[in-house]
Amino acid sequence: MTAPLTGARTGSAVASPPPPRRSGGGGIPRRGTWLADLAGIGPPVLLFGLFVIVPMIAAVVLSLVKWNGLGTPQWAGGSNWAEFFRDPVARTSVIVTAKVVGLSYVVQTPISIALGMFTAGRQRYRTLYATIFVLPLLMSTAGIALMWESLLDPNFGALTALSKSSHLSFLQQNWLGNPSLALYVVIAIIAWQFIPFHTLLYAVGRRQIPAVLYEAATIDGANPVQMFWRVTLPQLRYTIVTSGILMIVGSLTYFDIIYITTNGGPGYTTRVLSLDMYNVAFVQDQYGYASVLAVILGVIGIAVAVGLVRFTGFVSMASQQEGAA
Amino acid sequence: MSRPRAGRLVAFTLATVWLVIVIAPLYYMILASFRTQGTYLTANPWVPTGGLSASSYSTVFAAGLGRYLLNSVILTAVCILLTVTISLGAAFRIVRRTTRASSAAFVVMLFGLAIPVQAIIVPIYVLIYKMHLYDTLFALILTLSAAAIPVSVLIMVSFVRDIPRELIGAMLVDGGSEWTVFRRLIWPLSRPVLATLAIYNGLNVWNNFLLPLVLTQSSNVAVLPLGLTKLEGLYSINVPAVMAGVLLSVLPLLVLFVAMRRQVMNSLGGIVAR
Numbered sequence: 001m002t003a004p005l006t007g008a009r010t011g012s013a014v015a016s017p018p019p020p021r022r023s024g025g026g027g028i029p030r031r032g033t034w035l036a037d038l039a040g041i042g043p044p045v046l047l048f049g050l051f052v053i054v055p056m057i058a059a060v061v062l063s064l065v066k067w068n069g070l071g072t073p074q075w076a077g078g079s080n081w082a083e084f085f086r087d088p089v090a091r092t093s094v095i096v097t098a099k100v101v102g103l104s105y106v107v108q109t110p111i112s113i114a115l116g117m118f119t120a121g122r123q124r125y126r127t128l129y130a131t132i133f134v135l136p137l138l139m140s141t142a143g144i145a146l147m148w149e150s151l152l153d154p155n156f157g158a159l160t161a162l163s164k165s166s167h168l169s170f171l172q173q174n175w176l177g178n179p180s181l182a183l184y185v186v187i188a189i190i191a192w193q194f195i196p197f198h199t200l201l202y203a204v205g206r207r208q209i210p211a212v213l214y215e216a217a218t219i220d221g222a223n224p225v226q227m228f229w230r231v232t233l234p235q236l237r238y239t240i241v242t243s244g245i246l247m248i249v250g251s252l253t254y255f256d257i258i259y260i261t262t263n264g265g266p267g268y269t270t271r272v273l274s275l276d277m278y279n280v281a282f283v284q285d286q287y288g289y290a291s292v293l294a295v296i297l298g299v300i301g302i303a304v305a306v307g308l309v310r311f312t313g314f315v316s317m318a319s320q321q322e323g324a325a
Numbered sequence: 326m327s328r329p330r331a332g333r334l335v336a337f338t339l340a341t342v343w344l345v346i347v348i349a350p351l352y353y354m355i356l357a358s359f360r361t362q363g364t365y366l367t368a369n370p371w372v373p374t375g376g377l378s379a380s381s382y383s384t385v386f387a388a389g390l391g392r393y394l395l396n397s398v399i400l401t402a403v404c405i406l407l408t409v410t411i412s413l414g415a416a417f418r419i420v421r422r423t424t425r426a427s428s429a430a431f432v433v434m435l436f437g438l439a440i441p442v443q444a445i446i447v448p449i450y451v452l453i454y455k456m457h458l459y460d461t462l463f464a465l466i467l468t469l470s471a472a473a474i475p476v477s478v479l480i481m482v483s484f485v486r487d488i489p490r491e492l493i494g495a496m497l498v499d500g501g502s503e504w505t506v507f508r509r510l511i512w513p514l515s516r517p518v519l520a521t522l523a524i525y526n527g528l529n530v531w532n533n534f535l536l537p538l539v540l541t542q543s544s545n546v547a548v549l550p551l552g553l554t555k556l557e558g559l560y561s562i563n564v565p566a567v568m569a570g571v572l573l574s575v576l577p578l579l580v581l582f583v584a585m586r587r588q589v590m591n592s593l594g595g596i597v598a599r
Contacts, residue, residue, distance in 0.1 A: 036503050040418030043411045044434075044474045051471035052437050055448035062447060069451075111343070118340045129340055133347060134590055138578040140532035142550035143571040146557055147354045150564045158353045158370040165369065192346070200590060224332055253441035256534040260554060274443040281447050282539065290447055298444030302436060 056298065062291035069285050080292045090293065092268045093276040096183065097252065100272055103187050104194075104251040105244065112195050112243065116202020117232070130203065137196045145260035148189045152176055179266045186270050189257055194250065198243045205239030206232065249304050253297060273297055358382070358568035365565050381569035388559060389544055390570055393552030396462060397531060398577075400548055403466050404530045405523045408473045413519060416481030417511050421493075421503070431482065437475035442535055450539050464540045465548070469533060473526045484518045485511060524581075524589055531578065549574040 063080055067073035084090050119130035136144065151158045152175040160172050175185045209232065217227050233240075255274045258264065264271030264279070271279075273293060281290030353370055359377040360368065368376065419431055442449075449468055450459075458464040488511065496506050537551040547555060556570045582589050 037418050040414040044415045044478055047411070047467065047471045048434065048437060048474045051449060051452070051468050052440060052445065052474075053433070055445035055452060056440060058448035058451070059445055114336075114339065115343060118336050126340075129344060130590070131586060132344060134582070135347060135351065137528070138582055139571070139575050140534065140550040140553070142532075142534050142553045143574055146553055146567055146571055147350055150357065150568065151350055151353055153564075156366055156370075156564070158350075161370045165371075192350075195343075196347075204591075249439065249441065253443045255443060256550075259534075259538075274441075277443060278446075282450075287447055287451070294444045294447055297441055301439045301441045301444060304439065306439075 059291045059294050059298065062287055063289075063295050065288045067287045069287055073288070076288055080289045083289055084292050084296075089268060089271070090273075090276060093271050093273045093293075096269070096271055097273040099183060100187060100190070100254055101248055101251045103184075104190055105247050107187065107191050108195050108198055108247055109240075109244065111191070112198035113202050113236075113240075115195065115199040117206055117228075119199060120203040120206035130199075133196050133199055135196070136193055137200075139193075141193065141256035142260060144189065144193050145257045148192075148257075149176065149261050152185065176262050177266055179269045182262055182266060183270050186258055186262060189261070190251065190254060193257070194247070198247065201239055201243045202236065205236050209235040245304055245307060249301055252300060252304070354568045354571060358565055358572050360565045362563050362565065381563075381565040382573070384563070384566045385556060385570045385573065388556055388566070390552065390556070390573060392545060393547050393549045394573070394577075396546060396552075397549040397574075400462055400465055400469070401527050401530045404470050404473065405527050407466070407470045408477045408526050409519050409523055411470075412474065412477035412481045412522070413485075413512070413515055414507075415478050416485040417507055419478075419482050420485045431478070434475045434478045438479070442472060446535065446539055449536075453540055459540065460542045460546055462541075462546050465536055468536050468540065469530045472536075473529065477522055477526060480518065480522055481515070484515060488514055520588060521591065528578070 062073075064076060064078070065073040066076040066080070115133065119126055119133060139147075150156075154160060154172070154174040154177065157175075159175070164172075173181060176182050213231050213235065214227060217231050222230065253274050254272055255278065258270050258272055258275055259278070262270045264275050274297060277290050277293035277297065280286050280293060356373055356377075357365060357370060358381055359373075359379060361376070361378050361380055364376040364378075368374065453459050453464045453468070456464075458467070492510055493506055496510060501509070532550060533548075534550040537548050541547060541551065544552075544555060553567070553570050553574060557567050
């Protein structure tokens with residue numbers, strides 16, 4: 001087990017299949033019965049349809065009614081949607097969400113690329129580093145939130161203790177209770193949780209770049225910096241797109257850490273859209289209006305996914321399917 | 326090919342800074358979990374002196390952590406079994422048939438990747454409530470498995486598609502049925518990918534918070550992440566107990582990780598990397 005972490009073998013089998021062949025019947029006798037199709041495709045379609053597709057449609061319908069969850073839903077037409085554009089809390093939530101998405105991307109991407117390049121190296125100590133870097137991925141979001149909450153406690157937290165013993169007075173802050181700090185602290189905790197995952201993605205991506213390219217660049221007299229910009233980054237473009245989209249969709253729907261650490265406060269400074277939706281639905285019992293917020297989240301999610309499909313070539317997989325039918 | 330020494334030093338330094346950022350909170354948490362309520366308030370949280378005790382661990386077990394642990398294990402095991410079986414079968418049929426219906430199902434799955442759970446949580450809650458499944462583990466099994474279906478099916482389709490069709494053809498010519506092909510060829514070849522998928526889905530299910538929060542209520546069906554926050558509600562001033570709970574909730578995954586480090590890292594990194 002002393003061998004350095006070699007290229008993700010299982011991973012690459014999953015991740016970068018050879019160019020897809022035309023799949024389908026051609027040449028092979030088709031003897032599958034409709035019963036086999038039903039047994040194979042039925043369960044996922046049923047499960048997925050009932051708990052994803054039906055709720056999607058239901059969310060759109062619910063966004064057009066007024067309902068507190070108990071009585072009969074009352075038709076409301078577009079009034080919930082009109083409320084969204086008048087609601088100052090919703091407006092704040094949209095801005096806070098945009099900040100979380102944007103800042104998360106800007107903070108996490110460069111650090112993940114740098115750490116990914118570092119951990120892609122085959123030296124033994126880098127393998128050790130890579131292993132330790134993964135640890136936050138094993139923790140549940142709830143666990144991470146509770147850990148940071150007590151670490152950042154202004155009275156008994158670890159940073160406060162550090163500031164007392166080291167005279168670094170700036171460490172003594174009400175990190176999660178100060179309206180001008182809380183959002184950035186939350187974004188930092190989110191980064192702590194997710195940078196390990198994206199580091200892993202970039203390390204896998206870096207190892208898949210053929211060594212030949214670097215050899216050629218060396219012959220051409222390129223220095224390491226030039227190699228990074230001219231060889232590594234262009235070769236990582238799919239990883240950059242995939243990681244970026246996961247980051248954007250992930251922080252768009254960010255909920256757990258904020259719910260546990262600040263619950264949107266102080267004031268509304270960390271109230272992201274998903275948290276606003278949760279509160280409107282399950283605290284204020286306004287299922288109709290909450291569905292407006294939910295539909296908005298879903299539409300943005302799908303819009304980002306269409307980007308994923310366009311950029312990463314998943315669509316070629318789908319069209320291969322259709323072409324062979 | 327050798328990089329200048331200065332560049333390596335900078336890389337090493339920056340990586341070490343990140344290493345400290347990763348380890349410091351974990352170290353703090355481990356240490357805090359071995360305090361009592363009294364020593365937590367008085368001792369320096371960074372130095373392992375001033376009285377350590379394991380009493381918090383018995384406190385959290387007395388508060389029902391064992392039950393949360395059991396619920397999480399049941400939920401995760403059933404979800405893994407369900408998603409792996411379902412997605413392998415579906416991938417096989419999608420690849421073998423490519424009828425219009427199965428391609429349509431495939432495209433729908435693709436879009437399913439993009440729907441955030443938050444966007445559909447209200448109808449899911451209503452649905453589960455109407456099905457009289459509210460506050461049951463079964464509700465979590467169904468919804469978390471459904472959430473894992475798109476990724477699983479997509480990964481399995483892209484894998485099964487690359488199994489040489491000559492092999493399938495040969496088996497059919499030799500008089501094998503579709504079921505023989507599935508059992509003798511597809512299933513054995515897919516096992517490594519299925520392991521990858523199981524780890525990835527398992528982690529997601531184990532750590533999910535929102536669905537248990539919305540779909541369950543009572544302590545006897547609470548899973549670990551939710552249980553931890555219940556613990557916090559119960560012991561809001563007992564930080565060592567909460568930290569001990571968090572640590573115990575990571576422990577099973579840590580054991581898994583130590584036992585199969587490469588497999589875990591490959592499945593996490595490889596599942597979406599292209």
